[in-house]
Amino acid sequence: MKIDMNVASLSGSTPLCFEINDLVIAGWAGRDKEAMEHHIRELEALGVKRPETTPTFYRVAANRLTTGGRIECNGSASSGEVETVIIAQGGKLYVGIGSDHTDREVETYGITVSKQMCDKPVGAEVWPFDEVAPHWDSLIIRSWLTADGKRSLYQEGTVAGLLDPADVIARYTQGADLPDGTAILGGTTPAIGGIRPGEVFECELEDPVLSRKLHLVYEIKELPISG
Template sequence: MAVLTFELPDGSTREVDVVQVLNAGYAGRSQEDVAAHVAELAELGVPGPAVTPALYPVSPYLAQQTDRVQAQHGRTSGEAEWALVVADDGELLLTAACDHTDRDLEVHGVAWSKNAGPDVLARRAWRLADVESRLDDLTLRAWVTHGGTPTLIQQGTLAELLAPAYWIDVLRSRGDLTPGTVLISGTIPMAPGVDQFADGWSVELADPATGDAISLRYDVRPMPAPIG
């Protein structure tokens, strides 16, 4: 199992022993836009979900706080997301996350592709209760790095995604709103024309009301060639 440590705004830290990870998919607040996106993906050979929004269980060890991701090949990429973390005492934390996904495997099954790469989480978090009144105003951005040059690839607000309250109700109904649960939100659109298959990804979750921001960054490194 993974153990994650988060620094809170007051300087205290919370250690979370991860017992389950759930990745939301097709989780835009406008399900009409989601349906259009599903149709676009179908044209690329990516199988659509039976229902939307979807929820994919991921192996707990894939929740990581790391600055390096090992990739099997050159067609893996991240996705800017927020993460809801249930701390050991049941308190809900909010942080930035990047769901690193195998795009070649995605055409065979989204659930498989989610289990082929880590969910990278930031090392800082906010108490959900402290930002709950202005969640829709929080911004979410991602940059890809090619040869040391960053390029903005995702930019939006949490208003574009289903709210944490929606997923809290889902988790509670499943009996999964328990300590050690990590839920990854699903993502916002990528900018057209930007190469997502990069040698680095950065994600920022920011609060315009306070100027505070939670960020993460990692390099993508190719694995050595196999023998046999």
């Protein structure tokens, strides 16, 4: 699938149409074992079985990726989680912000299926990866959830608690370069106050070294479950 984005580099801004052939979710991609165990327990509390190995790479249909401002989900059991997104194109890597929006009820009996149930929103702007690679661990991911009309901080932490992209890619490709047309969501941080649904989800990737941010905001429309 094709997705129009904007590359915001230190030298300026350039539109670029990305050809996404493979969408991959890197689950349980924590470098900080304590934080990862916290997230595993969060999901266990919802009935999700702990993984046999970490990280686990879940394949999702590429057309689930979207820069739209609203997604539609069946029922009220879905929720988002902020993640960095690494995209390979033209022999280069780009980094953006996204949300692994997942149906938590389905996740209790099939994680792979649950990943396929919901669209995966991404911000329409990315940075060249080589501009942030030298100070990657200083990047900060945040999210806010609006539930019942109240907006609150939902997640916050540096990516130092997650596996480095080079490590994630090497594990996924068994040491090869990431193929062009591949997008990988690279893991998340624990939710403040527990995993829960809402009406609006906001994400942010902050680069404190180069003083810039990437943003993503989307609404969740709940569809009825009939039968």
